[in-house]
Amino acid sequence: MAEEQVGLVLGVVEPATSTQFRVVIDEDNYLQLDDLVEARTQVPKVGEVHLYGLVTEVAARYEGARFESDMFLIAEEGSLPAELARSASVQTIRVDPEIWVAPDPGEPVYRVRGHSRDKALYADQMGRRLPIGFARDGDPIWVDLDFFDGRKGGHISISGVSGVATKTSFALAFLRSLTAHPDVLGPAASNVRVLVFNVKQEDLLWLDKPNRGLTDEARLQWTRMGIPSEPFPSVSFWAPPRGAVGMVPDTDSRTEGVSPFSWTPREFIEMGLLRFLFTETGDFRQQLTFVEERVRSQLARLAQPVEGRDGVVRIGTRLVASLADLVDVIEQHLDPPEGEPDQSWTGRVQGGTAQAFMRRLRAAEHRIGRLIRADGNRVDRTAEAVTVVDLHKLHDFAQRFVVGALLDEVFAGKEKTGQRLPLQVILLDELNKYAPREGHSPIKETLIDIAQRGRSLGIILIGAQQTASRVAPEVVENASIRVSGRLDAAEAERAEYGWMLPSTRMRARLFKPGTMVVFQPGIPAPLVFTFPYPPWATRPEEAVEEDPFEGLS
Amino acid sequence: MTVDQMWVESWSPEYGSSSEVDDGLAPSEEEVDLYVETADWRALSPEPSSSPLVAFIDGVDRVDARAFVGHSMSTAPGLFGSVAAGAVVVDGRARFEACEVQRWSVFGDGVAPRVRPFSAAITYRGRSIPGTRPEELRYELQKARSDLEEDLARRLARGGMLVIADGPLRVREPVNLVGYIKSHQKTYLSPGHAPVALGLTPGERTPIFSFGRIRPRYSWYTRIAPAPHQHPWAAIARCEVSTTVELRRAIGLADVVTHHLPRFASRGFWDTRAPQNLVPIASLERKLWSLLGNRELVMRRIRSGVMAGGRADG
Numbered sequence: 001m002a003e004e005q006v007g008l009v010l011g012v013v014e015p016a017t018s019t020q021f022r023v024v025i026d027e028d029n030y031l032q033l034d035d036l037v038e039a040r041t042q043v044p045k046v047g048e049v050h051l052y053g054l055v056t057e058v059a060a061r062y063e064g065a066r067f068e069s070d071m072f073l074i075a076e077e078g079s080l081p082a083e084l085a086r087s088a089s090v091q092t093i094r095v096d097p098e099i100w101v102a103p104d105p106g107e108p109v110y111r112v113r114g115h116s117r118d119k120a121l122y123a124d125q126m127g128r129r130l131p132i133g134f135a136r137d138g139d140p141i142w143v144d145l146d147f148f149d150g151r152k153g154g155h156i157s158i159s160g161v162s163g164v165a166t167k168t169s170f171a172l173a174f175l176r177s178l179t180a181h182p183d184v185l186g187p188a189a190s191n192v193r194v195l196v197f198n199v200k201q202e203d204l205l206w207l208d209k210p211n212r213g214l215t216d217e218a219r220l221q222w223t224r225m226g227i228p229s230e231p232f233p234s235v236s237f238w239a240p241p242r243g244a245v246g247m248v249p250d251t252d253s254r255t256e257g258v259s260p261f262s263w264t265p266r267e268f269i270e271m272g273l274l275r276f277l278f279t280e281t282g283d284f285r286q287q288l289t290f291v292e293e294r295v296r297s298q299l300a301r302l303a304q305p306v307e308g309r310d311g312v313v314r315i316g317t318r319l320v321a322s323l324a325d326l327v328d329v330i331e332q333h334l335d336p337p338e339g340e341p342d343q344s345w346t347g348r349v350q351g352g353t354a355q356a357f358m359r360r361l362r363a364a365e366h367r368i369g370r371l372i373r374a375d376g377n378r379v380d381r382t383a384e385a386v387t388v389v390d391l392h393k394l395h396d397f398a399q400r401f402v403v404g405a406l407l408d409e410v411f412a413g414k415e416k417t418g419q420r421l422p423l424q425v426i427l428l429d430e431l432n433k434y435a436p437r438e439g440h441s442p443i444k445e446t447l448i449d450i451a452q453r454g455r456s457l458g459i460i461l462i463g464a465q466q467t468a469s470r471v472a473p474e475v476v477e478n479a480s481i482r483v484s485g486r487l488d489a490a491e492a493e494r495a496e497y498g499w500m501l502p503s504t505r506m507r508a509r510l511f512k513p514g515t516m517v518v519f520q521p522g523i524p525a526p527l528v529f530t531f532p533y534p535p536w537a538t539r540p541e542e543a544v545e546e547d548p549f550e551g552l553s
Numbered sequence: 554m555t556v557d558q559m560w561v562e563s564w565s566p567e568y569g570s571s572s573e574v575d576d577g578l579a580p581s582e583e584e585v586d587l588y589v590e591t592a593d594w595r596a597l598s599p600e601p602s603s604s605p606l607v608a609f610i611d612g613v614d615r616v617d618a619r620a621f622v623g624h625s626m627s628t629a630p631g632l633f634g635s636v637a638a639g640a641v642v643v644d645g646r647a648r649f650e651a652c653e654v655q656r657w658s659v660f661g662d663g664v665a666p667r668v669r670p671f672s673a674a675i676t677y678r679g680r681s682i683p684g685t686r687p688e689e690l691r692y693e694l695q696k697a698r699s700d701l702e703e704d705l706a707r708r709l710a711r712g713g714m715l716v717i718a719d720g721p722l723r724v725r726e727p728v729n730l731v732g733y734i735k736s737h738q739k740t741y742l743s744p745g746h747a748p749v750a751l752g753l754t755p756g757e758r759t760p761i762f763s764f765g766r767i768r769p770r771y772s773w774y775t776r777i778a779p780a781p782h783q784h785p786w787a788a789i790a791r792c793e794v795s796t797t798v799e800l801r802r803a804i805g806l807a808d809v810v811t812h813h814l815p816r817f818a819s820r821g822f823w824d825t826r827a828p829q830n831l832v833p834i835a836s837l838e839r840k841l842w843s844l845l846g847n848r849e850l851v852m853r854r855i856r857s858g859v860m861a862g863g864r865a866d867g
Contacts, residue, residue, distance in 0.1 A: 074647070075646070078645050080647055081836055081840075082647075
């Protein structure tokens with residue numbers, strides 16, 4: 001491939017240095033932000049050294065003019081001659097061989113291509129490279145899966161303003177690439193399971209349907225990434241049941257193929273799901289969690305299976321077939337209409353605390369009662385490669401309950417087997433709600449556990465949030481791969497985005513939907529990329545329905 | 554003594570004055586024919602015309618180092634000097650064109666030592682003069698510069714451009730070449746005619762007059778900018794055209810130049826010789842100086858080159 005010279009290393013006013021230098025751009029060429037370039041320089045005793053860099057800023061000025069008003073003389077009057085000088089600032093991202101010298105001013109600078117591009121992006125050193133999108137030059141950008149699936153690192157943290165940051169879209173594109181490249185993923189590829197929580201509208205309930213808006217251009221891009229431009233081949237959809245009776249999923253746009261999920265009272269007690277009704281950060285301070293622990297262990301101790309009724313338990317004389325039944329049983333001990341509270345249940349807390357506990361339970365009964373029922377039907381996370389659990393119609397409180405319960409189930413299951421494989425990937429948006437920076441909650445603890453130990457247990461978290469600064473630092477810091485879409489200007493200045501270059505921070509507020517920046521341990525610079533339009537539908541209008549009469553005549 | 558009027562010279566003091574006078578300009582000793590164009594001496598205001606393709610030309614010279622050569626029991630003085638000339642072509646936008654640097658060694662006493670190139674970029678060609686006085690050496694370097702300027706002026710004018718050269722005109726050829734003189738040492742006008750020049754407004758000119766026995770020229774005065782509270786001759790320039798150009802064509806040139814020059818006048822904050830130092834010429838001069846290279850570095854090259862054996866050997 002012919003080399004494309006774009007300019008010369010500058011060293012006139014400011015010196016070129018090993019970590020950054022400027023390039024004066026050839027008259028008939030251009031450089032833009034994020035372009036990757038290579039400069040070569042002859043070093044005595046060493047030979048040729050290649051410096052690969054990333055364009056962080058481009059500038060243009062007229063030389064020969066001294067006053068700003070000279071612009072009129074140059075451009076309007078046409079009386080003052082001036083030389084247009086266009087330059088680019090380059091941040092060195094790799095030196096090969098590793099001799100950290102400044103490039104000689106005047107040396108030609110090339111746009112990277114092919115082999116030199118691989119070098120610039122450290123692609124030659126990536127263990128398992130997975131395409132995630134395209135750089136400005138139209139060629140793929142990769143992440144090293146060694147830093148995703150736990151070998152050298154794990155987890156992805158995605159930040160960005162809602163609506164334009166396309167956090168979930170990117171996460172899904174990534175997952176699509178992951179599931180379409182078992183060759184890259186290697187042994188971990190078999191039986192990878194992905195758990196996706198749908199928190200906004202019914203966007204993710206169409207992952208298995210082709211998108212009628214898919215353009216040929218996008219199709220070609222998916223093909224170039226080695227991914228069939230088709231919807232997810234293996235997805236199951238789950239939604240809460242509508243009402244306390246019947247098994248109709250509570251969804252609007254789609255009911256076909258969506259299974260209602262719930263837990264039986266027996267599962268609720270055995271799995272200790274009571275914890276996830278006390279997930280507000282204030283609960284710990286108010287000693288509600290203390291009472292909860294007592295109550296949980298009492299329930300586990302006293303609950304007896306009921307012959308012939310699988311999900312139902314007996315506690316004392318009482319049959320418990322719903323959350324309401326359970327709340328009644330608890331009230332008998334905590335706040336009986338007659339007599340004193342049972343201290344083995346309350347743990348001697350003050351009466352007010354026990355009453356606050358009961359108020360919470362009554363509220364919970366109203367909000368999640370339909371999720372706890374004798375005919376309970378738990379989410380089957382293993383049936384299909386991707387499991388979408390729809391939460392968007394649930395109250396905040398109920399959302400936390402479901403997320404807490406499912407995360408705990410995943411973590412407990414993995415802890416029991418102790419096996420890293422098969423991999424379990426979890427995609428969770430609004431992480432700031434589940435693992436906030438301040439306070440305690442059982443979900444936060446589970447998420448921190450996953451962030452810290454999930455790597456070795458084969459639980460990989462793809463967490464998304466509007467603002468990483470509001471998420472527990474343990475969760476964000478343990479993500480090896482960081483991705484960000486458009487950021488609020490003030491947010492971009494925070495330490496959580498220290499991996500960005502100053503120029504990236506400046507520009508993060510201007511990112512268009514579909515444009516993101518990725519940072520991974522193997523490449524010491526953030527890379528801006530775009531990913532193609534999804535081949536799966538994200539709204540009912542986009543979904544191409546199969547013709548039920550197809551094949552009949 | 555009462556003072557009726559005082560003004561501050563608009564040029565920076567190191568350039569002297571734009572008009573070296575005490576009371577009025579000294580009359581020229583040349584024979585001047587004032588009535589070449591018209592007998593009716595008053596300000597003329599040319600019709601507007603479209604912008605011509607115009608080239609401004611200028612040159613610079615600099616002594617890089619002084620030197621001596623020893624020969625037959627005595628020494629001859631010399632110098633190493635650099636000259637540069639170039640053009641600013643205005644064609645909607647202004648651009649530099651044909652900027653060229655030459656480096657000369659000039660030795661006196663008829664000595665012409667061969668000097669080896671000091672480096673690929675710094676090569677001095679030799680000139681020799683019979684005299685030995687420093688100003689004679691200097692003059693030879695200036696001559697090299699004006700040769701370069703004149704060659705360029707001729708080349709561009711022959712190519713069909715309207716060429717405006719900084720300084721008096723030496724080329725005698727019927728081409729569109731105008732000399733632009735920004736300072737006045739003497740007047741070519743009689744006391745009776747001078748007020749016409751002093752009363753010009755920007756874009757006006759005097760009628761054409763002629764003078765010069767050796768190099769006869771047509772000439773006119775023009776005002777290039779308003780100059781309130783300044784010396785009466787401030788902002789007035791004189792232009793000249795060779796008489797080898799037909800009078801009618803000279804009048805046409807005078808009209809075009811007079812109409813368009815004010816556009817190129819510099820302003821006080823912009824140039825130390827405003828307004829006469831035209832914007833294209835001022836910027837060309839800066840460009841040419843930068844092309845000569847850093848003088849200290851050039852001098853260092855010369856020194857080390859001479860010491861390394863680049864000295865005279867014949």
